[in-house]
Amino acid sequence: MxxxxxxxxxxxxxxxxxxxxxxxxxxxxxxxxxxxxxxxxxxxxxxxxxxxxxxxxxxxxxxxxxxxxxxxxxxxxxxxxxxxxxxxxxxxxxxxxxxxxxxxxxxxxxxxLSAMRGVLVEPKTRTVRVQGGATLGDLDRETHLHGLAVPVGVVSKTGVAGLTLGGGVGWLVRKHGLSCDNAISFELVTAEGRLLAASAEEHPDLFWALRGGGGNFGIVTCFTFRAQRISSVFGGLIVHGRDKAREVLRFYRDFMATAPEELTAYAAMLTTPDGMPAVGIIACWCGDMEEGARVLAPLRAFGPPLLDAIQPMPYPSMQKLLDGAFPDGTHNYWKASFVPQLTDTVIDLLVEHGNRMESPLSACLVEFYGGAPGRVSRTDSAFAQRNAEYNIGMTAQWTDPAESERHIAWVQAMYDAFEPHSSGMHLLNFQSEPADQVIRASFGDNYSRLAEVKRKYDPMNFFSLNQNISAAAH
Known part of the structure; x- marks a missing residue:
């Protein structure tokens, strides 16, 4: 003893x-x-x-x-x-x-880097310098003072760095592209402890890789973004009963097929805060308000919905609408697959697996990205999923760790069911445990080029806790 x-x-x-x-x-x-x-x-x-x-x-x-x-x-x-x-x-x-x-x-x-959260806005040039520990909320707070916004994600607590390095999709994606598409330079510390600047002019190979290639190449201590003139948006949540899920998702698909790019809208199988199984659509219009009201009118009229909370609001408020759905301290396990079309079969799978959710915090998401991201060549940056139209997100969230096995099993079963319908690519920022083959497939033909950049800047894989690229790949 x-x-x-x-x-x-x-x-x-x-x-x-x-x-x-x-x-x-x-x-x-x-x-x-x-x-x-x-x-x-x-x-x-x-x-x-x-x-x-x-x-x-x-x-x-x-x-x-x-x-x-x-x-x-x-x-x-x-x-x-x-x-x-x-x-x-x-x-x-x-x-x-x-x-x-x-x-x-x-x-x-x-x-x-959580103490490095500075944001410096240059209104005349519409550029924004952001330190590596800043959150979307930090960024929005400073840019909004100048009537500007940077296309980033949808939850204000998200870090700018990880989001951008993995691509970055959010409420402005269809009109203004991915977060990495709006990055114009990076400052990073390499595995050798050198401070480098990467842009179209300096270390262009590294600049290419950092736009979607994850944290493989160094620690980015500062990002410089191009900002857009956006102060207020027209958006919010629409909720229907779960029994209307198929009709709502089909209407969403048909409506978004011709919607102007100023509109980004996502759909979800979810549970309301009072415990009601539901299907929801959350929309954000970033153009003229009167035009937005006209465009969104059919979406708001369909059903009709049980709740219509669409309204004008400051852009930072839009960025915080989903914060409550992802509270600190819950257990999470996510996967995602890109599908080229939201067919009736895909919708049926969404409804089937959505109805199997056992946690009221879990959700099945449909995110439509058609627009600006697809006008960038897949070889212009490391982010290769340029022609992906729909991302299907499978987000299990629960509070009791004893329930982990069954919630993870629900995600895995849904992921397996969608694989035959997948484009073979995945949004890596949305993956809890991406296997090596998933990472390779998601980068496609860009993987070999990423491996060359990895060999040049981090041949010993010093930075390995990321969407890891093998320097030995050919």
Whole structure:
């Protein structure tokens, strides 16, 4: 039987930092590293360690050896060089909202950018500089002051970095394209600890890869975006009873086929806050308000709906409409597949599997991207899913960890059912556990070019906790 002192020593040994080869990293080296940080180094014994290792998705429960909360680029470089010298596994945390939990790792070091959330707007040039830890809410708050908006996602707590590096779809996607299409430069720290700028003029190969290629090539500490003149939008939620799901989804498909690109609208099998199974459509019109009212009139009249909350609103309010549907601390498991057409068979599958959902927090999503994304060649950036029309999202969300197995099984069964109808590509930001073959298929012919960029900038796969590209691929 262990004495108290022996038990304490055993606990300390269990939390010692080890590198990827199992070699212990001494406390003297860690102390020296901490002294060189302007930010803060958080260790397992610190009172706020559990908070530092917590992210939005409670299904991710990892125990990093160190969390380096960086205050600036110099801190990021310092952390990267320390990790490289000591062969540490590295995770990069921006907003911490990626469903796969790539912001955390076990035993290694988290390079935490969550304190780097600055946003600088240049109204005359309509450009915006955004630090790597900023969220969509941080970005929207600053751009809205100038009557501008950057095309980003749909939940304000999402990190700008992970969203953009994986492509980035949101309420402005059909008119103004993906988030990565609106990025005009990046500043990043490489695996060697160098600070590089990537744009059409500087390191164009890296610029190409960062627009959709994930976090494979370095830690982006600053993004520069092109902003659009958007201040207010016409949008909101329409809700119908679940018994109308087939009719509503078919109407949605036919309506969106001819809808102007100023309109982005997504549909979902969901459960209302009061527990009613429903089908909903959430729409965002980013053009002239009177024209938007005319265009949306048939969508609002169909049914008629049980709830019509379409109204003019500031764009940041639109960005927050879904925040409540993805609260912190729930367990999440997601998958997604692109389908070229929303056929009656696909709709039947949506209804069938939507009716099998066991959690009121889960949803089956239909997202139509036809428009601006498809006018960019699939070889112009790493993001290859340019001709994808519909993304089918399967989002399981629950609160009791004891229920995990059955909710994950529901997602997997739905994913398998859609595979025969899939284009073979997937929205990687929407995947909890993308297999290597899914990653390769999603990049298509761009994969070999991405592997060349990986060999050039990260041949040892220092940055591996991402939608990982093999440097050895040919």
């Amino acid at each position: 262990l004495t108290c002192d022996e038990a304490e020593e055993e606990d300390m040994a269990a939390t010692e930092l080890q590198n990827r080869s199992g070699v212990r990293i001494g406390t003297d080296l860690i102390d020296e590293f901490a002294v060189g940080l302007a930010g803060r180094l958080i260790r397992p014994a610190d009172a706020d360690y559990d908070e530092a290792r917590r992210i939005w998705n409670a299904a991710i429960d990892r125990y990093p050896g160190l969390v380096s909360r960086c205050l600036g680029v110099a801190d990021v470089i310092h952390a990267v060089k320390f990790a490289a010298r000591n062969n540490l596994l590295v995770a990069v945390r921006g907003g911490g909202h990626n469903v796969a939990g790539r912001a955390l790792c076990d035993n290694g070091i988290v390079v935490d």
